[in-house]
Amino acid sequence: MTILYEHPPAFGVELEEKNIPVDHDGQENELVLDGGFIVPDANSFGHTFRDYDIESERQKGVEEFYRTNHINQTYGFVKRMREEYGKLNRVEMSIWECCELLNEFIDESDPDLDEPQIEHLLQTAEAIRKDYPDEDWLHLTGLIHDLGKVLLHPAFGELPQWAVVGDTFPVGCAFDESIVHHKYFTENPDCNNSAYNSKYGVYSEGCGLDRVSMSWGHDDYMYLVAKENKTTLPSAGLFIIRYHSFYALHRAGAYRHLMNEEDVENLKWLKIFNKYDLYSKSKVRIDVEKVKPYYLSLIEKYFPAKLRW
Template sequence: MRTEYGKLNKMEMGIWECCELLNDVIDESDPDLDEPQIEHLLQTAEAIRKDYPNEDWMHLTGLIHDLGKVLLHPGFGELPQWAVVGDTFPVGCAFDKSIVHHKYFEENPDYHNSDYNTKYGVYSEGCGLNNVMMSWGHDDYMYLVAKGNNTTLPPAALFIIRYHSFYGEASFTIPTLIDIDSNLYIEPMHTKYCCSIA
């Protein structure tokens, strides 16, 4: 899917048009939200604007962070929710037991592959999160869209977009400089803006 959707050839539209496509999408993987995704995007952007009024790039990042969920729309292939939404996790190494529905990995050939089923798998200790392949989903798609369209958002914004659904342990990755800079923002995104907003 990463190769196919990385071509970025499904549709061309502006950000607001894309937001409107999510007017009928409810993310079934998020027990905190039972509202259309467009409302979640607007609430996230507004909450960030309130807390960080001088950080325009963060407001925009909050607005677009889940736009990759357009992959659920017929114009983008109408992928099933299991292939688009939910938490992301590293592949190419042992599946962390904290991953939701971990038991189903036992049916995945990688679970039994000695190249992949160790703590570091195909990676080296301290390689940095940006060097780790993550499971495919809406986060990676939106990251590819932003990069493929020569975004002017700072690296921290791209990091937030790409990793905001990753909640597992990344103990094998010593952060790269961009990881460190971006982690200043990813913690508030996880705890305050990517869950239900009071």
């Protein structure tokens, strides 16, 4: 099976999903991406990736997480969080220092991952690096995409997990039915507010996703940190950081009526990135000290030595 994606001309690359090996029963059992990265057929718990329905203790916790998330992520809440954390007055530290800080946390919203976050960051970055050796900005994006999870740390207010992780979605307009555990939005006050519960809500067709308020969490926070600290990452890198958990868009195609032309181009890169973000969650360990010099060089290229957080 081969699937080709169109990519922005400025970067001029293409993604190829190569032939899938077949097991003894004639069943497809793994996916090999360009460069040899193998997509496993099960997560670290032995289940299908992003399966939110299978019965398990962890799945019950994930569902409860989304119930709380969907009730509390309102347009007003997001506005308050952006105003507070957009000041970037919590601490000054480097990108790598932030990577090390994330070692302390496990993402409770993720049904596929129980490893420390730095393991996932490096797994993602190294898998991308193998398949796209010339796109160093994409390697770095893989490394830093989840750094906003420092919001869980006491120095950042120790926000509850429902305000830091999980799938993201627009607020200020109707909640699309493709959003995981959509049923819990019925308890969200915005569902009964005519200003926010229509298809467009406070937005207009083609307004651009940069004008859309997303549910608050690590994605939007890291986007603000990168943008306000004057990163030189291309717009596709910032797009990936802000929308990598926006599964309703890049998996279900929802909310496309709010996108502009730049969003459409950047979405092509996000769909590439998502394969590595999702399927690189494995038990393969990364030699941190071996790869650290390379990523430090990328950090120096695209970011200042110290960032305001």
